[in-house]
Amino acid sequence: xxxxxxxxxxxxxxxxxxxxxxxxxxxxxxxxxxxxxxxxxxxxxxxxxxxxxxxxxxxxxxxxxxxxxxxxxxxxxxxxxxxxxxxxxxxxxxxxxxxxxxxxxxxxxxxxxxxxxxxxxxxxxxxxxxxxxxxxxxxxxxxxxxxxxxxxxxxxxxxxxxxxxxxxxxxxxxxxxxxxxxxxxxxxxxx
Numbered sequence: 001x002x003x004x005x006x007x008x009x010x011x012x013x014x015x016x017x018x019x020x021x022x023x024x025x026x027x028x029x030x031x032x033x034x035x036x037x038x039x040x041x042x043x044x045x046x047x048x049x050x051x052x053x054x055x056x057x058x059x060x061x062x063x064x065x066x067x068x069x070x071x072x073x074x075x076x077x078x079x080x081x082x083x084x085x086x087x088x089x090x091x092x093x094x095x096x097x098x099x100x101x102x103x104x105x106x107x108x109x110x111x112x113x114x115x116x117x118x119x120x121x122x123x124x125x126x127x128x129x130x131x132x133x134x135x136x137x138x139x140x141x142x143x144x145x146x147x148x149x150x151x152x153x154x155x156x157x158x159x160x161x162x163x164x165x166x167x168x169x170x171x172x173x174x175x176x177x178x179x180x181x182x183x184x185x186x187x188x189x190x191x
Contacts, residue, residue: 005070008051009078012085017052017077019045026077030084035146037080039073042066052077083146090155093177094139096170099162101131101139109141113162113171121161127154140175 011017015030024039043066046053054074056066082088094101100112109121109129123129127145141158145151155174164171166182173179 003071005054005067005072005074007074008048008053009074009081011047011050011052012081015081015084017045017047017081026080028077028080028084030081032084032087033146035080035083037076040066040069043070043073045077079148083148087144087146088148088151090143090151091175092141092143092155092158092172093175094141094162094172096162099139099170101133101141103129103131109158111158111161119161121158123154124150126150 012030015028018027018029019039020026021044024041024043026037026039026045028035042057044055044057046055054070054077056070079088096114098112098114100110102110104110104120107123107125107129109123109131111119111121113119126147127143127150130142130144132140132142143151143155143158145154159172159174162171164173164179166179167184169179169181
């Protein structure tokens with residue numbers, strides 16, 4: 001029995017959840033847009049007033065996997081509702097002399113990370129990117145979107161283009177992330 005899977009989700013105003021029982025498709029519409037996903041066949045969505053619950057369909061051939069997926073699907077549904085109401089945001093900080101980041105068009109992030117060439121990172125249309133480049137401060141890249149996994153995945157891909165260097169701390173890091181730096185070589189004592 002899943003403790004998380006049995007929790008009720010509060011359905012905000014202006015949010016509509018449509019569940020197709022045959023195909024398992026779920027669509028959540030809200031003020032920020034629309035998000036789709038597909039659930040396994042053994043689940044259904046039950047609406048009660050302002051609450052939504054993810055239930056396991058009573059079937060004679062249930063093999064027990066449904067219990068382990070109930071909490072996952074409830075969390076996915078909750079993230080879909082949060083995505084169409086508030087959205088998700090990730091902030092990356094670029095530290096390093098000479099490193100640059102500029103938006104080149106609506107969905108192309110142009111990065112100069114100390115390589116021999118510039119990197120053109122094409123963003124999906126579901127993710128909105130904004131670059132804050134103030135003089136004297138580190139560059140901050142703000143990613144915003146309705147789908148939590150997609151925003152996190154794009155942030156991780158951008159971060160992997162120039163991982164944090166362990167001696168000086170140069171490269172991409174999440175805003176507020178602390179990095180433990182290595183000491184480096186010490187000078188040898190003369191005899």
